[in-house]
Amino acid sequence: MIISFPQQVPAHCGRSLMLIFPTVVDGERIERRVSAEALGDHFGAASLREEDLLAAFEAHRDKIEGAARRLLRAFGRKPVLMHSGYFRFCE
Template identity: 60%
Template structure:
């Protein structure tokens, strides 16, 4: 399975408090999201506001994409949402 993350900026969704970023899995576009809660709990976002979540995402993009790649390998070409609990689970391994 080949997974590539383009340099596209993430999109903020206020109602869901998430940032969405694209991945290409074997050439097919798949949406990946991370919750503001995960960005606050694990990546230093000061709040769930757009500017704070974007700053945390951009400063930790490599780690977030690594976690997304791992989850995509587990579930395949399906949209994913990275919640705070996923990072807690990964930290224990």
């Protein structure tokens, strides 16, 4: 499984309180999601505002992408929302 992460700014979904970031798996583009709660609890987002969530994501992009990589290897291409609880156990 070849996994890469295009260096694009994640999309903000205010209604669902998450960021959506692109992943490419074996040439196929797949969206990954990380909750605002996880960004606040584990990556220092100061608030639920888009700017704060994006700043936390960018500051910890490597850890978030590493977690996404582990989930892809464990569960395949299924859609997954990375919640705070996941990061609590993978740290």
